[in-house]
Amino acid sequence: MTDNLRPTNFIRQIIDADVASGKHSLVVTRFPPEPNGYLHIGHAKSICLNFGVARDYQGRCHLRMDDTNPAKEEQEFVDSIRADVRWLGFDWGEHAYHAADYFDQLYAWAEKLIGDGKAYVDDQSLDDLRRTRGDFTTPGTNSPFRDRSPEQNLDLFRRMRAGEFRDGSRTLRAKIDMASPNQNLRDPVMYRIRREHHDRTGDEWCIYPTYDWAHGQSDAIEGITHSLCTLEFEAHRPLYDWFLENIGTPHRPRQIEFARLNLTYTMMSKRHLGTLVQEGHVSSWDDPRMPTIAGLRRRGYTPEAIRLFCDRIGVAKADSMVEVELLENTLRELLNAQAPRALCVHRPLKLTIENWDQDKTVEIDADTRKLPFTKEIFIEHDDFMEAPEKGFKRLSPGKEVRLRHAYIVKCTGVDKTGNEITGLRGTIDPDPNASRKVGGTIHWVSAPLSAPVTLRLYDRLFRVPHPGAGETDFRTQLNPHSLEVLEGARIEPALRDCKPGDRFQFERKGYYCADAKDSRPGAPVFNLIVPLRDTWKK
RNA sequence: UGGGGCGUCGCCAAACGGUAAGGCAGCAGGCUCUGACCCUGCCAUUUGUAGGUUCGAUUCCUACCGCCCCAACCA
Numbered sequence: 001m002t003d004n005l006r007p008t009n010f011i012r013q014i015i016d017a018d019v020a021s022g023k024h025s026l027v028v029t030r031f032p033p034e035p036n037g038y039l040h041i042g043h044a045k046s047i048c049l050n051f052g053v054a055r056d057y058q059g060r061c062h063l064r065m066d067d068t069n070p071a072k073e074e075q076e077f078v079d080s081i082r083a084d085v086r087w088l089g090f091d092w093g094e095h096a097y098h099a100a101d102y103f104d105q106l107y108a109w110a111e112k113l114i115g116d117g118k119a120y121v122d123d124q125s126l127d128d129l130r131r132t133r134g135d136f137t138t139p140g141t142n143s144p145f146r147d148r149s150p151e152q153n154l155d156l157f158r159r160m161r162a163g164e165f166r167d168g169s170r171t172l173r174a175k176i177d178m179a180s181p182n183q184n185l186r187d188p189v190m191y192r193i194r195r196e197h198h199d200r201t202g203d204e205w206c207i208y209p210t211y212d213w214a215h216g217q218s219d220a221i222e223g224i225t226h227s228l229c230t231l232e233f234e235a236h237r238p239l240y241d242w243f244l245e246n247i248g249t250p251h252r253p254r255q256i257e258f259a260r261l262n263l264t265y266t267m268m269s270k271r272h273l274g275t276l277v278q279e280g281h282v283s284s285w286d287d288p289r290m291p292t293i294a295g296l297r298r299r300g301y302t303p304e305a306i307r308l309f310c311d312r313i314g315v316a317k318a319d320s321m322v323e324v325e326l327l328e329n330t331l332r333e334l335l336n337a338q339a340p341r342a343l344c345v346h347r348p349l350k351l352t353i354e355n356w357d358q359d360k361t362v363e364i365d366a367d368t369r370k371l372p373f374t375k376e377i378f379i380e381h382d383d384f385m386e387a388p389e390k391g392f393k394r395l396s397p398g399k400e401v402r403l404r405h406a407y408i409v410k411c412t413g414v415d416k417t418g419n420e421i422t423g424l425r426g427t428i429d430p431d432p433n434a435s436r437k438v439g440g441t442i443h444w445v446s447a448p449l450s451a452p453v454t455l456r457l458y459d460r461l462f463r464v465p466h467p468g469a470g471e472t473d474f475r476t477q478l479n480p481h482s483l484e485v486l487e488g489a490r491i492e493p494a495l496r497d498c499k500p501g502d503r504f505q506f507e508r509k510g511y512y513c514a515d516a517k518d519s520r521p522g523a524p525v526f527n528l529i530v531p532l533r534d535t536w537k538k
Numbered sequence: 539u540g541g542g543g544c545g546u547c548g549c550c551a552a553a554c555g556g557u558a559a560g561g562c563a564g565c566a567g568g569c570u571c572u573g574a575c576c577c578u579g580c581c582a583u584u585u586g587u588a589g590g591u592u593c594g595a596u597u598c599c600u601a602c603c604g605c606c607c608c609a610a611c612c613a
Contacts (some may be wrong), residue, residue, distance in 0.1 A: 008552080016555045036611055069612065126611060143540045173612055183539045183609055192611035211613050235542050235608050257543085258608095264549085312561060314551050316544095319606055323549045327564045336575060393573065402571050473590050507572045536573045 002530070006056055007366060009315040011049070011256055015057060015226060024225045031085070031092075031505045032099075032215070034066045035077040037270035037283040038258035039084045041306065041327070042261040045430070048310035049258070050228055051090035062222055063092040067086040067100050068214045070198035078199075080285070084293035089303045095222075099214050100200040102221055105312050106209050107246045109217060110172060110190060113265055114153045119190060120146055121156035123175050128182045131176070133186055140186045143497040146175065159384040160193055163206045167193050170208075185209040190211055204408070219253040222499050227253045231317065243299040261313065266291040267467050273473060282461070288435030288515075288527050289461045289482050298530035299458065299505055300513025302338075305331040314337075315535035324460065328530045335503060335511045337530070340368065343404060343443040344491045344506035344526075346455060350447055351421040354412060356428070364432070366405035376447035380508075383442040384424060388413055391536075393440035395424070402441040404507060408434050451496040454525045455486040456515070470489055498524055508532065510527055 006012075018024050029050040033039060039047075052063035063085060067073045083091070112118035122143045124132070134140035148156070160170055172191040180186055181451040190213040195206045219227045234257045244252055262268060273290060276282045287293035296306065313322050344362075356375045363370040379395065388396040396402045400410045406428075413425035459482050461467075468474035495504065500519040503512050510531035514524040 032613095035613085067613070069605080072612080102541090129611075130609080133609060134540095138540085138609095142611095158558095168611065173611095183541075186609090189611050194611080208611090210611070215613085231543070232607055233613085235601095237542090259544090312550080317553070318544055318551090321551060323562065326550070329562060332574090404571060406571090408571095435571090438571090440573070443572075505572085505574085508574070510574095532572080532574050534573070535569090 002265055007052070007062055007314070009258075010052065010317070011106050011226070011228060011315055012056075012259060012524070014254075014256060015053065018225070019057065025350035026225070027054060027057040027227045028062070028223050029054050029059070030062040030064050030222060030224050031080050031218065032064040032073070032218075034069070035074065035081060036072040036181055037077060037081050037274055038290075038294055040268055040270070040273065040292045041263060041296065042268040042289075042291075042301055043084075043314065044088060044293060044306050045089060045261040045310050045315075046228070047085055047228075048307055049089055049315055051085075052093075052310075053226070058500050059225075060095060061092060062095040062097055062224070063221070064097040064218060065098065065202060066215070066218075067098050067148070067198070068209050068211060070194065070208060070399075072398070075199055079139050080294060084297075087297060087303055088306060089291065092368070097218075099209075099218050100198060102214070102218050102501050103201060103209070105221060105303065106214060110157065110209075110213075111154060112247060113148050113190075114157055114172075115175065116246070117131050117175065119172055120145070120148055120153045121160065122171050123169070124171075124405065126168060129189070133183065134150060134178070134441075136183075140183075142178050143173070144186070153455055157191075160207050161196075161205070162415075163510060164229045165193055168196055168222075169193060173238075174243070176239075182235055182238055183420070185242070185385040188239060197477060204502075212236060212239050213243065216253065217247070217249070217254070219255075220244060220249040220251050223251055224305055227255045229257055231257050231319070233257055237411040257317070258315050259317055259319055259462065262319075263291065263327065264321060264324045265462050266324065266468070267462075268476065269468070272468065275475075276311075276461075279475070281475065288456070288458055289504075291461075298516060298527070299510065300527050301331055302334060302503075305334045308334065308475050319467070332511065332533070335505065339503050339505040339511055341507050342404050342495050342504045343371065343445055343452070343454070344455070344489060344493055344495075344509060344512070345378045345380050345443065345445050346489050347381040348488060349381040349384060351379050351409070351411075351444070352423065352425050352473050353377065353409070353428055355427045358399050361446075361459040361472040364406050369492070371405055371492055372446045372449040374446040374448055377444045377446050378405075378450065379403075379424075379444045381421075384411070384421070386421065392535075394442055395426075395439075400429075402427075402438050404441050404443045406444070407432060408436070425482060443509075445490045445492050447490075449491055449493055450490040451522075452487075452496075453489050453491045453523070454518075454529065455489045455512070456525065457486060457528045458482060459484075495524065496522055500524075503529070505532070 024114045031050045051061045105527045132141045171189045176185045191207045212530045288299035362373045383394040408429040409426045411426045415423040463479045467477045500516040503513045511529040512526040518525040
């Protein structure tokens with residue numbers, strides 16, 4: 001494993017070369033989310049890349065809200081984005097920005113382009129634009145308004161800005177090449193008229209810049225050296241460069257594209273995740289089944305685990321689909337080393353110790369805490385089989401097993417109502433140090449001295465590895481068993497007063513986290529983060 | 539179909555002309571008061587295919603095949 005080494009990937013190699021050649025003395029990156037939804041594990045990859053690069057090269061990474069489209073953006077999302085990036089362990093220092101901060105500069109540059117005859121106001125409708133853009137094989141055709149004079153364009157553009165024209169009636173377009181094989185260069189729209197209230201700029205503007213017109217310029221303004229984005233923007237790079245070249249900024253950021261993260265059994269579409277929330281398939285953006293940072297956090301994932309996972313998946317240009325098992329393994333690896341152990345019986349089955357006095361309680365030393373042992377204890381229902389199948393190493397009539405941290409117990413009787421097992425009887429070997437080999441070790445809690453607890457057993461949100469693939473409606477592929485709530489579970493008394501957010505390994509079961517929102521003093525609610533590996537195939 | 543990318547083990551991913559890292563998954567053992575963890579071994583004679591250059595090619599060249607992205611006044 002190379003976890004302690006600096007990650008190496010093609011982007012860092014480019015940066016290494018830029019630093020070595022003296023092209024840049026300070027590396028500046030940025031993470032530019034659009035505040036229209038919650039961040040997910042895919043964003044975490046980009047965050048770790050951008051902030052990780054800044055950290056390792058002693059540069060800096062800006063957090064920039066890409067808020068050029070006022071219709072879709074909300075403060076709730078801005079707040080959640082900041083919280084999530086911080087929680088992941090990254091710090092943008094003083095460098096928190098909004099694309100909206102640059103609207104004035106962008107406007108000034110637009111006038112410059114108009115003055116240079118490199119942009120024009122087009123009166124065509126959205127429909128016209130679509131029709132004249134051509135298609136993959138057919139070149140587009142020039143707008144009848146393409147050759148207006150700079151003076152006329154300037155006048156029109158200023159009137160656009162002043163609010164003289166109705167929404168959607170005109171656009172400002174870059175004058176590049178309607179016949180370009182790269183459709184992004186067929187006179188792309190720079191401004192559209194849209195009377196929307198903007199969270200940042202209020203009603204100051206009725207024209208808003210498009211992504212293409214805003215992004216590279218924002219990078220230039222901030223002195224970004226390496227503008228890292230996902231593969232779908234690759235064809236936009238010539239346009240990114242064209243704008244920078246033609247407005248003549250002294251600073252030229254370089255756009256580099258990498259493959260976005262895809263994870264099996266979930267999905268990364270902010271829009272689709274929003275649908276799950278809106279339609280009530282999950283409780284909220286931070287539902288522990290969601291692949292959002294907020295969801296993973298609430299589920300019990302640690303920032304370290306997400307960062308290590310992002311290091312392990314690497315950064316490359318090939319489209320990829322990472323198996324969710326890698327994420328789970330990373331969490332298990334870290335929590336195995338960190339999480340205190342505890343005993344929790346999920347589905348209690350009462351076992352009465354016949355050779356133990358009714359009122360006797362012994363406090364057994366179990367590593368860091370005491371476990372009270374009493375005449376009646378609970379064991380896991382699954383840990384008993386009246387007619388054990390081959391390979392079953394747990395309790396069955398006449399057989400012995402070890403009670404974790406405690407005694408060896410032998411099952412001497414089964415109480416049933418009809419076919420239902422309602423309780424067991426057994427006898428213990430009173431020697432706590434008895435060391436003979438027994439079938440196995442099972443967990444248990446005292447019946448009277450354990451605490452009732454609610455367990456939320458989470459499973460993958462979708463039943464299929466690639467939800468939404470092809471024509472399929474992802475809603476039909478939801479896993480109906482993604483959440484099972486166990487109300488009757490019992491935990492050892494020491495855990496009754498754990499704090500929200502505390503993580504434990506419930507031995508032989510899995511890693512759990514006390515839910516940050518629903519746990520109450522004395523009554524924690526535990527979320528299953530990930531089960532332990534189980535090689536006992538049944 | 540035009541343009542832009544990408545194809546190395548089931549899934550990620552190194553290798554930068556010198557003879558295929560590592561992780562995950564899987565399989566087989568060992569250890570064990572967690573069927574967990576841990577440990578050991580196995581897991582690409584071969585890098586989409588076919589040619590070519592070279593003493594030598596995953597790395598260079600050619601052709602072909604496959605997959606992804608682009609026809610929002612989204613990002």
